[in-house]
Amino acid sequence: MARLGMVIDLKRCIGCNTCVIACKMQNNVPMGMSWTRVISEGSEELDGAVGEYPFLNKTYIPIACQHCENAPCVKACPVGATSKDDKGRVVVDYDRCIGCRYCMAACPYNARMFNWQKATRVPDFNYGDQAVPLRKVGIVEKCTMCKERTDLGLEPLCVEVCPAKARTFGDLDDPNSEVSRLIREQNAEQLLKEKGTRPQIYYIR
Amino acid sequence: MMEISRRNFIKAGALGATALGLSGGLLAQDKWLRPVSAGKDAQENVAFTYHPPNCGGRCSFKCTTRDGKLAKIEPNEWPDKRYSLICLKGLAEVERVYSLDRIQTPLKRVGERGEGKFTPISWEEAITTVADNLKKAHDTYGGSSILFAYSTGIDHPFQILAQILCAQHVVEAGIDMGIGNGYDEATGSYNVGLISNESTDWVNSKTIILWGNNYLETSITDSQFFFNAKEAGAKIICIDPIYTTTAAKSDQWIPIKPGSDLALVLAMVSLVLENNWYQGEYLAKNTSAPFLIRSDNQKLLRLNNSDEEVDNNPFLVWDEVTNSLQPYNDKNVHPKLEGEFTVDGIKVKTVFTALKENQRQYTPAWAADLTEIPEQTIRILAEEYALRGPAILGFGWGGADKWGDSDLTGHAATILGALTGNIGRIGGGVGIDTGHFVSWPADLSPWPLPEEFQIAPREMTTGDFPSKPNNVKVMVNMGNTIQQHFANLGKTAKWVDTLDFVVTIDPFHSTSVDYSDIVLPASTSFEWEYDIGNMLISRNHVLLQQKILEPLHQSKSDFQIEKEIAEKMGLGHYMPKTPADYHRARLDSPDPALKGITVENLIANNCVMRLNVPDEPYRQFMDQVYATPSKKLELYYEKLIEDKQALPSYEKQQETDPSNSLTKKYPLQFCQQRVKYLAHSQFANSLWIGQLFPGPRLEINPTDAKNRNLKDGDIVEVFNDRGKFRSTCKLTEIIRPGQVRHFEGWWSKHMSEGNFQNVTNDTFNPRQYKLAYGPVIPFNDTLVEVKKA
Numbered sequence: 001m002a003r004l005g006m007v008i009d010l011k012r013c014i015g016c017n018t019c020v021i022a023c024k025m026q027n028n029v030p031m032g033m034s035w036t037r038v039i040s041e042g043s044e045e046l047d048g049a050v051g052e053y054p055f056l057n058k059t060y061i062p063i064a065c066q067h068c069e070n071a072p073c074v075k076a077c078p079v080g081a082t083s084k085d086d087k088g089r090v091v092v093d094y095d096r097c098i099g100c101r102y103c104m105a106a107c108p109y110n111a112r113m114f115n116w117q118k119a120t121r122v123p124d125f126n127y128g129d130q131a132v133p134l135r136k137v138g139i140v141e142k143c144t145m146c147k148e149r150t151d152l153g154l155e156p157l158c159v160e161v162c163p164a165k166a167r168t169f170g171d172l173d174d175p176n177s178e179v180s181r182l183i184r185e186q187n188a189e190q191l192l193k194e195k196g197t198r199p200q201i202y203y204i205r
Numbered sequence: 206m207m208e209i210s211r212r213n214f215i216k217a218g219a220l221g222a223t224a225l226g227l228s229g230g231l232l233a234q235d236k237w238l239r240p241v242s243a244g245k246d247a248q249e250n251v252a253f254t255y256h257p258p259n260c261g262g263r264c265s266f267k268c269t270t271r272d273g274k275l276a277k278i279e280p281n282e283w284p285d286k287r288y289s290l291i292c293l294k295g296l297a298e299v300e301r302v303y304s305l306d307r308i309q310t311p312l313k314r315v316g317e318r319g320e321g322k323f324t325p326i327s328w329e330e331a332i333t334t335v336a337d338n339l340k341k342a343h344d345t346y347g348g349s350s351i352l353f354a355y356s357t358g359i360d361h362p363f364q365i366l367a368q369i370l371c372a373q374h375v376v377e378a379g380i381d382m383g384i385g386n387g388y389d390e391a392t393g394s395y396n397v398g399l400i401s402n403e404s405t406d407w408v409n410s411k412t413i414i415l416w417g418n419n420y421l422e423t424s425i426t427d428s429q430f431f432f433n434a435k436e437a438g439a440k441i442i443c444i445d446p447i448y449t450t451t452a453a454k455s456d457q458w459i460p461i462k463p464g465s466d467l468a469l470v471l472a473m474v475s476l477v478l479e480n481n482w483y484q485g486e487y488l489a490k491n492t493s494a495p496f497l498i499r500s501d502n503q504k505l506l507r508l509n510n511s512d513e514e515v516d517n518n519p520f521l522v523w524d525e526v527t528n529s530l531q532p533y534n535d536k537n538v539h540p541k542l543e544g545e546f547t548v549d550g551i552k553v554k555t556v557f558t559a560l561k562e563n564q565r566q567y568t569p570a571w572a573a574d575l576t577e578i579p580e581q582t583i584r585i586l587a588e589e590y591a592l593r594g595p596a597i598l599g600f601g602w603g604g605a606d607k608w609g610d611s612d613l614t615g616h617a618a619t620i621l622g623a624l625t626g627n628i629g630r631i632g633g634g635v636g637i638d639t640g641h642f643v644s645w646p647a648d649l650s651p652w653p654l655p656e657e658f659q660i661a662p663r664e665m666t667t668g669d670f671p672s673k674p675n676n677v678k679v680m681v682n683m684g685n686t687i688q689q690h691f692a693n694l695g696k697t698a699k700w701v702d703t704l705d706f707v708v709t710i711d712p713f714h715s716t717s718v719d720y721s722d723i724v725l726p727a728s729t730s731f732e733w734e735y736d737i738g739n740m741l742i743s744r745n746h747v748l749l750q751q752k753i754l755e756p757l758h759q760s761k762s763d764f765q766i767e768k769e770i771a772e773k774m775g776l777g778h779y780m781p782k783t784p785a786d787y788h789r790a791r792l793d794s795p796d797p798a799l800k801g802i803t804v805e806n807l808i809a810n811n812c813v814m815r816l817n818v819p820d821e822p823y824r825q826f827m828d829q830v831y832a833t834p835s836k837k838l839e840l841y842y843e844k845l846i847e848d849k850q851a852l853p854s855y856e857k858q859q860e861t862d863p864s865n866s867l868t869k870k871y872p873l874q875f876c877q878q879r880v881k882y883l884a885h886s887q888f889a890n891s892l893w894i895g896q897l898f899p900g901p902r903l904e905i906n907p908t909d910a911k912n913r914n915l916k917d918g919d920i921v922e923v924f925n926d927r928g929k930f931r932s933t934c935k936l937t938e939i940i941r942p943g944q945v946r947h948f949e950g951w952w953s954k955h956m957s958e959g960n961f962q963n964v965t966n967d968t969f970n971p972r973q974y975k976l977a978y979g980p981v982i983p984f985n986d987t988l989v990e991v992k993k994a
């Protein structure tokens with residue numbers, strides 16, 4: 001048993017999108033989809049800033065599934081396809097998913113994607129980790145916290161590749177873990193805390 | 206609480222359209238309905254390589270192939286784990302290697318040069334045509350009539366063939382050396398202006414000034430060192446007209462009027478002098494500041510009037526103890542830093558005194574006017590630089606470097622660094638600071654060739670080829686050099702059209718390919734005919750490439766193409782048989798840093814081994830011995846006496862200075878900037894990155910857009926007397942009013958019309974012909990107007 005989580009230091013995030021491309025590759029994510037993305041706070045634009053020249057602010061926020069403890073998607077799923085696993089990850093059972101998309105409506109983070117049509121992959125083969133399951137048309141997919149890596153004791157690929165070392169991964173149940181220490185010492189925040197979803201992804205400002 | 210609306214999430218979640226114009230056959234996915242674990246049957250192989258140096262990052266990769274396809278790239282583990290890095294561009298290679306932009310066969314031009322019409326030909330015909338043209342030019346006009354022009358992204362730029370042919374062999378003349386022209390003269394160490402200290406030394410700095418240096422976007426894989434320094438207590442200050450990511454992450458952003466960098470450095474020098482913030486002892490001991498300038502000819506006073514070497518004819522200084530002239534290198538001398546004296550009826554004064562006099566005109570108020578930075582901000586900046594402890598003055602290559610006065614900016618910055626004792630200091634340094642380029646050096650041996658084979662001296666800086674008579678008849682072009690290495694593409698293209706023969710070797714069909722007579726499809730760095738590919742030294746390690754894939758389509762590696770051309774010309778016996786043979790010869794070096802590093806040991810160590818060098822960060826000049834004639838840091842440039850720039854004086858920009866009447870016709874300064882999504886012209890065709898990054902944009906401040914009735918998404922024409930291009934308009938507050946930005950590197954085919962280089966300034970500053978790297982291309986000193994197309 002564990003409660004895996006992540007701390008993202010927004011002071012360090014440079015919006016390079018290395019995590020986005022790494023996730024796409026590792027998880028065989030097709031064109032037009034991304035399990036993780038980097039938004040600019042307060043702006044709807046890529047690399048957008050807030051304010052008027054020269055009084056400007058820019059903060060990047062990488063966002064993917066928040067692996068909530070009180071996950072609205074888990075409650076919304078009528079067939080039990082989405083659940084919390086024994087390591088505290090929110091996982092989707094692709095064989096059970098009926099594609100009703102209630103979970104997508106329930107998720108306040110817009111972290112889930114739906115396979116509307118046959119996936120378009122460029123290049124046209126299954127890239128990434130071959131242990132990552134394939135997804136069929138008509139089901140939902142999202143960040144798994146790199147289940148296939150973390151089950152082997154590795155970090156999620158977005159954590160390993162972050163060039164600015166903004167991401168830290170670990171067990172939130174272990175008070176001595178680096179993630180627990182950072183949350184304690186740096187007043188880490190959760191996204192949309194008022195929703196009561198209790199995310200396992202924390203952010204340092 | 207974070208201000209993120211659901212709309213933010215949704216908008217940001219919608220990636221680029223999936224309509225890629227691919228045929229159904231290419232998308233056939235008969236395997237994707239397999240049960241969950243079926244993929245595990247596939248045959249996987251792991252091998253190691255590194256990413257070639259276009260961005261300078263040189264990351265080492267662990268690559269997984271599955272059923273012969275490149276399926277996965279991960280960072281390789283280095284002995285120094287801080288460098289186990291990768292960025293989005295490295296990861297995106299999984300797609301780019303298979304790009305539809307790959308040139309699949311050798312091509313022969315059938316249309317006009319620049320038109321882009323080609324027909325496939327065989328390798329036999331292509332190699333024969335190239336060899337015949339090289340031989341003809343070599344035999345008729347001499348080796349120097351052949352110009353091998355390559356980009357920094359080319360790892361194997363046909364050095365051996367160029368040497369055998371005694372040809373010209375050029376990378377980026379006139380680019381990325383502007384600050385270096387001004388700095389290297391002082392140190393005598395000619396490293397295109399690179400700073401003395403490795404970026405792992407930043408943690409020892411108290412103040413880090415990043416000047417026109419978008420470090421966090423252009424040196425992504427060095428960004429940890431920025432944050433480590435910040436967390437260790439350094440104050441990081443970013444000086445830039447544009448609100449870059451580096452500006453956003455620094456402790457302070459100082460917006461500056463484009464092109465006024467020199468004025469700001471000069472004002473900082475003045476403040477350090479007038480407030481006595483300088484280190485007198487350092488200057489007297491380690492620099493030419495106490496040397497004496499003769500009032501009759503402005504030259505430095507020496508023992509006699511001959512041009513003999515410094516050992517026999519030393520510079521003289523005024524000795525404080527004996528109150529007399531003494532050789533500067535006398536063991537017991539105590540040079541006076543300041544003062545005016547009379548020697549044989551000639552008045553002389555110290556360089557330091559002359560500097561003080563020259564600097565009087567450069568007040569903070571004067572600089573505030575030119576830079577549009579408040580005077581108080583300038584005062585605090587100079588004080589923090591001088592007094593907080595070890596400090597870095599770290600320039601980028603895209604800002605102050607790309608102006609016609611960049612040598613003066615580099616010279617003034619060197620003086621500022623010397624005044625404050627920041628050169629040859631832990632946590633200090635002045636110069637180009639872009640991370641990865643500075644680390645412990647090691648000398649590889651050259652490939653053995655007969656003495657008579659030597660690269661021809663560069664006839665002139667490449668930017669002069671279009672306008673001055675020269676011997677070049679044939680161009681061997683590697684990379685997108687015709688677009689990227691010249692300003693004013695219209696003029697460049699006219700020159701290229703006068704050449705007898707142009708061959709381009711490239712994996713992708715970039716803009717430069719269109720100007721070629723023959724095109725040879727190169728493999729990417731992942732594809733090899735041999736088990737071992739290229740090898741290089743970076744970040745204190747030796748990196749090797751293994752074959753990841755067989756060459757795709759009909760492509761061949763650069764190594765193989767060079768070899769086959771040489772063989773066709775009857776020169777094959779001079780070439781290494783395999784890349785591994787070549788590297789064995791290179792590693793057979795007396796340099797102790799390379800001891801024990803062999804091709805075999807590299808393979809056994811997953812293709813990355815640390816040099817035998819100290820564990821501490823590389824720092825140049827710690828012994829305060831310089832490679833100059835005097836072995837001191839030489840602050841007075843005698844070669845610029847005629848130009849009245851022996852000490853740096855302010856100079857107006859040639860095109861964008863407000864006094865130029867052209868500013869009325871073309872009121873906007875045009876800036877081309879490197880962006881994190883591309884490595885110069887590379888990755889412009891990456892479909893993975895293209896999902897994030899929408900394509901060419903002309904970015905403009907909303908105020909300037911409003912005055913021109915422009916809105917987001919408009920197609921705009923950007924123009925001046927040199928030419929025009931069209932792009933999509935993007936309104937953003939990130940851009941300073943009066944400036945427009947277009948990210949560099951996009952190929953003509955990505956643009957709405959034309960090419961961004963059609964407008965750029967190709968006028969050289971004549972003074973710079975005297976300097977180490979010749980004149981800089983003043984890309985940033987460009988005026989344009991923008992209108993709705």
